[in-house]
Amino acid sequence: MSSSHVLVLNCGSSSLKFAIIDSSSAKEHLSGLAERLGEASPQIKYKVNGQKHIISLSNGDAHEVAINKLVELVKSLKLDQQLVAVGHRVVHGGEHFTKSALITDTVLEAIKQTANLAPLHNPANLLGIEAASAAFSKLPQIAVFDTAFHQTMEPTAFLYALPYALYEKHGIRRYGFHGTSHYFVSAQAIEQLGLNDKPSKIVTAHLGNGCSVCAVKDGKSVDTSMGLTPLEGLVMGTRSGDIDPGLFAYLVNQLNYTAKQIDTLLNKESGLLGLSELSNDCRTIEESAAEGHEKAQLALDIFCFRLAKQIASFAVPLGGIDALVFTGGIGENSDVIRASVLEQLSFLGFKLNNERNLAARFGNEGVITDGVSVPTALVTPTNEELVIAQDAAMLAGEQ
Ligand code: ADP
Numbered sequence: 165m166s167s168s169h170v171l172v173l174n175c176g177s178s179s180l181k182f183a184i185i186d187s188s189s190a191k192e193h194l195s196g197l198a199e200r201l202g203e204a205s206p207q208i209k210y211k212v213n214g215q216k217h218i219i220s221l222s223n224g225d226a227h228e229v230a231i232n233k234l235v236e237l238v239k240s241l242k243l244d245q246q247l248v249a250v251g252h253r254v255v256h257g258g259e260h261f262t263k264s265a266l267i268t269d270t271v272l273e274a275i276k277q278t279a280n281l282a283p284l285h286n287p288a289n290l291l292g293i294e295a296a297s298a299a300f301s302k303l304p305q306i307a308v309f310d311t312a313f314h315q316t317m318e319p320t321a322f323l324y325a326l327p328y329a330l331y332e333k334h335g336i337r338r339y340g341f342h343g344t345s346h347y348f349v350s351a352q353a354i355e356q357l358g359l360n361d362k363p364s365k366i367v368t369a370h371l372g373n374g375c376s377v378c379a380v381k382d383g384k385s386v387d388t389s390m391g392l393t394p395l396e397g398l399v400m401g402t403r404s405g406d407i408d409p410g411l412f413a414y415l416v417n418q419l420n421y422t423a424k425q426i427d428t429l430l431n432k433e434s435g436l437l438g439l440s441e442l443s444n445d446c447r448t449i450e451e452s453a454a455e456g457h458e459k460a461q462l463a464l465d466i467f468c469f470r471l472a473k474q475i476a477s478f479a480v481p482l483g484g485i486d487a488l489v490f491t492g493g494i495g496e497n498s499d500v501i502r503a504s505v506l507e508q509l510s511f512l513g514f515k516l517n518n519e520r521n522l523a524a525r526f527g528n529e530g531v532i533t534d535g536v537s538v539p540t541a542l543v544t545p546t547n548e549e550l551v552i553a554q555d556a557a558m559l560a561g562e563q
Contacts, residue, residue: 167186167246167247167248168186168187168188168248168553168557169184169185169186169187169193169243169246169247169248170184170185170187170247170248170249170250170251170552170553170556170557170560171183171184171238171247171249171250171251171296171300171303172184172185172250172251172253172549172552172553172556173250173251173252173253173292173296174252174253174292174549175227175252175253175288175289175291175292175293176285176288177284177287177288178199178200178201178202178203179197179198179199179200179201180197180198180201180227180230180231180234180292181196181197182194182195182196182197182198182210182234183195183196183549183553184238184243184247185549185550185553186553187550187553187554187556187557187558188557190547190550192549193212193241193243194210194211194212194237194238194241194243195210195211196208196209196210196211197209197210198221198227198230198233198234201221201225201226201227201230202224202225202226202227203223203224204223204224205220205223206220206221206222206223206224206225206226206230207219207220207221208221208230208233208234208237210237212241219233219237221233226291227291227292227295228295228298230295231292231295231296231299232295232299234299235299235300247300247303248303248304248556248557248560248561249303249304249305249306249556249557249559249560250296250300250303250304250305250306250556251264251306251308251552251553251555251556252267252289252292252293252296252305252306252307252308252552253289253308253310253344253548253552254275254286254289254293254307254308254309254310255282255285255286255289255309255310255311255341255394256278256279256281256282256285256286256309256310256311256339257274257275257278257307257309257310257311257312257315258274258277258278258281258311258335258339259315259335260274260277260278261274261307261309261311261312261315262312262315262316263312263555264306264307264308264309264312264552264555264556264559265306265307265309265559266304266305266306266559266560266562267293267297267304267305267306267307271307272290272293275289275290275293275307276290281335281339281392281393282393289307293305293307303560304556304559304560306552306555306556306559306560308344308551308552308555308556309343310341310342310343310344311339311340311341311343312343313340313343313344313346313347313378313385314339314340314341314343314346314378314385314388315385316384316385316386317338317340317385317386317387317388318386321338321386321387321388321481322337322338322339323337323338324336324337324338324391324392336392337392338388338390338391338392338396339390339391339392340376340378340385340388340389340390340391341374341376341388341390341394342370342374342376342378342388342390343378343385344548344551344552345368345370345491345492345546345548346368346370346376346378346380346385346388347385347551348546348547348548348550348551349368349370349489349491349544349546350366350368350378350380350383350489351383352489352544353366353368353487353489353542353544354366354383356530356531356542356544357486357487357540357542359486363381363382364380364381364382364383364486364487365379365380365381365482365483365484365485365486365487366379366380366381366482366485366486366487366488366489367379367380367475367478367482367485367487367488367489368380368488368489368491369471369475369488369489369490369491369492369495369505370491370492370495370546371398371471371490371491371492371493371494371495371498371501372492372493372494372495373400373401373402373444373493374390374394374400374401374403375389375397375398375399375400375405375471375492375494376388376389376390376394376397376398377389377397377398377471377474377475377478379478379481379482380482381481381482381483386481386482387478387481389405389474395430395431397474398467398470398471398474399435399436399439399463399466399467399470399471400435400436401435401436401437401444401445401446402431402432402433402434402435402436402437402438402444403430403431403434403435404429404430404434404435404438405435405470406470407430412426415429436449436463436464436467439459439462439463439466440452440457440459440460440462440463441459442457442459442460442463443460446493446494446498446501448460449463449464450464450498450500450501464500464501464504465504467501468501468504468505468508469508471501471505472504472505472508472509475488475505475509476509476512479512485512485539486538486539486540487539487540487541487542488506488509488514488539488540488541488542489541489542489543489544490502490532490541490542490543490544491543491544491545491546492546495543496525496529496543496544496545496546497525499521499522499524502516502521502524502532502541502543503516503518503521506521506532506533506541512539513537513538513539514533514537514539514541515533515534515537516532516533516534516541517531517532517533517534517535520532520533524543525543529542529543529544529545530542530543
C-alpha cells in the first residue's frame with residue numbers, strides 16, 4: 165500500500181506544533197511541540213511510540229533551527245522516506261481561500277496579503293512555511309486555513325452593519341475561525357447520526373482557550389460566532405467575546421487607553437481570567453467555584469449563559485437544531501459546562517442524560533442526551549491535525 169504520511173505543522177510566533185500522521189489510518193507516528201522559540205531556553209518536546217523526549221536548543225534559537233532539528237529527528241526515525249507532503253495550518257485565508265491549497269508563489273503572496281487581517285498569526289504561519297519549504301524542498305507544501313470552512317456564509321451572516329466601503333476597500337467583514345475543527349466534528353456527527361445525504365441542522369461548539377460556535381446546515385457553515393478576528397462572540401479564557409463597541413470610545417476618552425492597551429485588555433485580560441480575577445484555565449475555575457470562590461462561579465455562569473444564548477440564536481440560520489456537538493478541551497472534558505448549557509437549552513427539547521454526560525470522556529465520547537430525544541447533544545473529540553493531513557495528502561496526490 166502506498167504511504168500517505170504527512171508532516172503537519174502549526175506554527176505560532178514562539179512555538180511550533182508538529183505531527184507526522186498517516187492520513188489513511190489516522191495513526192500518529194510522531195507528535196511534539198517546539199516552545200519558547202526566539203526566547204531563553206527554547207526546547208523541543210516530542211513523543212514517539214508513547215515515549216516522551218526533550219531536545220534543548222540554544223538561547224534565541226528560532227523557527228529555522230527548530231525545523232532543521234525536526235528534519236534530523238524525522239530522518240533518524242526513518243520517517244522521511246514515507247512523507248508525501250507537509251501540511252501547514254494557516255489562520256487567515258481571507259476571501260482568497262475557500263479550501264486548502266497547494267502552496268505556490270501566488271498562494272504565498274495571497275497569504276502575505278492577508279497578514280494585515282491576522283497580524284499575530286499569519287506572519288508566524290509564514291515563518292513555518294518558509295522554513296519547511298527550505299528543509300523539505302522536495303515535498304509539496306499545503307496550506308489549510310481556519311477561515312476556509314466559513315466561506316459558505318451568506319452576506320447576511322458575514323457583513324457588519326458598517327459603511328459598505330469598509331468591506332469593499334478593506335475586506336472588513338466576519339470571517340470566522342476554528343473552521344477545520346467545526347468541519348471535522350460536524351462531519352463526524354452527520355455520520356454518527358445517520359444524516360448523510362439527508363438535510364441536517366447542526367451546531368458545533370469548539371470550546372478551548374479560544375471558543376466559537378458554528379451553525380452547519382447540510383454540511384456547510386452558514387454562521388459562526390467569531391468575526392473579523394477571533395475576538396468576537398463567546399466568553400473565552402482571556403478574551404472578552406462580544407462587547408458594546410461604544411466601550412472603545414469610552415476607554416479612550418474617559419480612561420485614556422491607547423489602541424494597544426484596549427487590544428491587550430480585550431484579548432489577554434478579559435474572559436474567564438478577567439471575571440474570576442483568578443485564572444483563564446477552565447479546570448481551575450471549576451475547582452475554585454466548587455470550593456465557593458464567588459467570582460469563579462460568576463465567570464462560569466456567564467460563560468455558560470452566553471454560550472447557551474449563542475447556540476439558541478443559531479436556530480434562526482439553521483431553521484431549528486437537530487444536534488449540538490461539544491468539542492475542544494472544555495467541550496470534551498467539562499461535564500459541568502455541558503450540563504449547564506443543556507439545562508438552559510431544555511426549552512429547545514434537549515434532554516440531558518446525566519450518566520452519559522459524566523461518562524463521556526477517554527474514548528467514551530458520543531451522545532449525552534436520552535437515546536430517543538431530538539435534538540441530540542454529542543461529545544466529539546476534534547482532530548484538526550488529521551484534517552490537515554488528509555487535505556495535504558489529497559492535494560499532493562493531485563499534482
Ligand atoms: P487550545 O484552544 O489551546 O487548543 P484546548 O482545546 O486544549 O486549548 O482547551 C484548553 C481548555 O480546556 C483549558 O481552559 C482547560 O482548562 C480546559 N480543560 C481541559 N481539561 C478539562 C477538564 N477536565 N475540565 C474542564 N476544563 C478542562
